[in-house]
Amino acid sequence: MNPQLPPLIELQALDLRIVEIKELQRKTPELIASAEAPLREATRLLKEATVSVEALTKERRGRERDLEAHEAQTEKLKARLTELKTNKEYQAYLFEIEMANKKKGEIEEQILVLMEGIETKQQEVKRAQAKVAEAERQFAQEKNRLEALAAGLVKELAELEEKQRVLTATVDKELLDRYAKLKAARKDLALAPVRDGICCGCRLQLPPQLVAEVKRSDVLQTCSYCHRILYWEGEPVNASVVAAEPLDRAEDDMQETV
Ligand SMILES: [Zn+2]
Structure with a gap:
């Protein structure tokens, strides 16, 4: 994360x-x-x-x-x-x-x-x-x-x-601005957890690849529909383990998720 x-x-x-x-x-x-x-x-x-x-x-x-x-x-x-x-x-x-x-x-x-x-x-x-x-x-x-x-x-x-x-004070200024704008636009949540492949902000099914990226990536991902910043709520994925895995293996996992 x-x-x-x-x-x-x-x-x-x-x-x-x-x-x-x-x-x-x-x-x-x-x-x-x-x-x-x-x-x-x-x-x-x-x-x-x-x-x-x-x-x-x-x-x-x-x-x-x-x-x-x-x-x-x-x-x-x-x-x-x-x-x-x-x-x-x-x-x-x-x-x-x-x-x-x-x-x-x-x-x-x-x-x-x-x-x-x-x-x-x-x-x-x-x-x-x-x-x-x-x-x-x-x-x-x-x-x-x-x-x-x-x-x-x-x-x-x-x-x-x-x-x-x-x-x-601990959050990056640019990210904070983004958060504030999203919060104002959405009137509630600026960040939404992903549960069962669904964005909890708009309740829409996300593309499995996006879900996998939210799960593993350090890059901030946003919902394709409501543009809320997505985060993974489940078991934290150990970034070092993911990085240590061969690339094709990681892709296989992604396919399995699909
Ligand atoms: Zn959404």
Whole structure:
């Protein structure tokens, strides 16, 4: 293998992990926001129930004031009893009293219904409060987990960038440029391993002769289709043994591979 290749392969692995880390970092605020969703929903439901209790309570107070006003009116009406002169007036008075009592019963019934409604809603508030507390607990836990993960990524990224800097200095400038251009053009891998005669960058079958050259040659080989720099991942071929073999023998091997 070309001695320039191992640091470049390592550099590529670093670069890929750096891209992955940056993507994870980009997603972290999104993940935190989505972890908060159940809490937001529980808070919304609690607010809704609380508002209902307040509205019903307000309505009940209004009805109670109505009842007081109505009772005051009935008292006045009752006070008139001594002023009544005729039977006709008395009959009208009885009717008014009957109507007043009926109205009182209606208001009292409304107050009762409102009180039941308030009690139901208050129970709902209690359940909603428990749900908010649970959602808060879970969100805090998940947020802590994601933040710890993010802190770990920051640390790892700094370490990788330092390794990248050191490694970059060991690679030939021209090769590094080539690597950078390929990486930019391919948006992922600039170097691709050869496996089972296939370029792992583009998944296309390579000519057997090219595969054999990648296996043995010190010269950098590129994929005929995607132009990625190819490297051999299998058992390292001992260069000195290959060189010591007679040329025709090496060609026979090549034929066998075909
Ligand atoms: Zn390829």
